[in-house]
Amino acid sequence: MRRLLVVIPIAAAALVLAACGTEDVSVTNASDEEGAVLFADHCAGCHTLSAAGTQGSGNRSLRAQGPNLDQREISYDDALYAIHNGGASGAVMPQNIVVGDDAEKVAQFINDYSGTQVEDSPRPSADGSGSGSG
Ligand code: HEC
Numbered sequence: 001m002r003r004l005l006v007v008i009p010i011a012a013a014a015l016v017l018a019a020c021g022t023e024d025v026s027v028t029n030a031s032d033e034e035g036a037v038l039f040a041d042h043c044a045g046c047h048t049l050s051a052a053g054t055q056g057s058g059n060r061s062l063r064a065q066g067p068n069l070d071q072r073e074i075s076y077d078d079a080l081y082a083i084h085n086g087g088a089s090g091a092v093m094p095q096n097i098v099v100g101d102d103a104e105k106v107a108q109f110i111n112d113y114s115g116t117q118v119e120d121s122p123r124p125s126a127d128g129s130g131s132g133s134g
Contacts, residue, residue, distance in 0.1 A: 024053025027113065035109025042097045043106070051113035064092050073115025079107035 025036040036052045044054035046066040056065065066087065074082070083103045087093035098106050 025051070026053065027051050027109070029112060032105075032109045032112050035105035035107075036113070038098055038102050038106045039109055046093065049110070049114060050116065052109070066093060068117075069110060069114040070117040071115070073118055074110050076107050076111035079110040079114075080104070083107060 025033060025040060027033050027036045032051075039047075039049060039052040040054055043049075043066075044052065044056050046056045046064055048055050048068040048070055050070050080103060082088060082093065083098060083106065084096060086095035096103075
């Protein structure tokens with residue numbers, strides 16, 4: 001008869017849980033700090049943005065996960081639009097998670113800190129009207 005060695009990784013699980021924090025805000029612009037903290041508090045669950053120390057886009061098995069904002073450059077206006085309307089489509093992201101001044105601070109923070117990991121992507125030429133000469 002064989003013995004089964006059962007290892008229950010409680011210790012490992014505890015370590016992982018202890019590592020879950022969103023207080024790791026790292027902004028150089030002091031006026032963006034509030035926005036970063038608000039982002040960490042309200043948006044971290046679904047969006048990754050390293051300046052706010054959030055890793056919310058990691059779990060791709062959850063449908064609600066939003067885009068990684070390190071990899072997208074979002075303007076102030078687009079960020080405010082997303083906050084008011086619940087993302088671009090309004091389908092998954094809740095609307096008005098933050099409002100008023102808070103929404104503006106978060107939008108400013110996103111404007112300043114999103115897209116830090118955008119790489120120079122080969123841009124297709126803006127107008128597709130080629131001459132056809134090859
Ligand atoms: C429940 C998950 C969830 C939460 C919480 C959430 N989002 Fe989103 N967000 C999404 C999803 C999913 C999308 C993509 C689908 C869409 O745009 O409708 C998205 C899209 C966006 C976009 C547009 C990205 C683009 O490429 O156009 C922005 C900006 C954004 N979210 C900002 C925020 C901010 C700021 C907060 C906090 C106030 C927040 N989100 C909270 C799920 C979430």
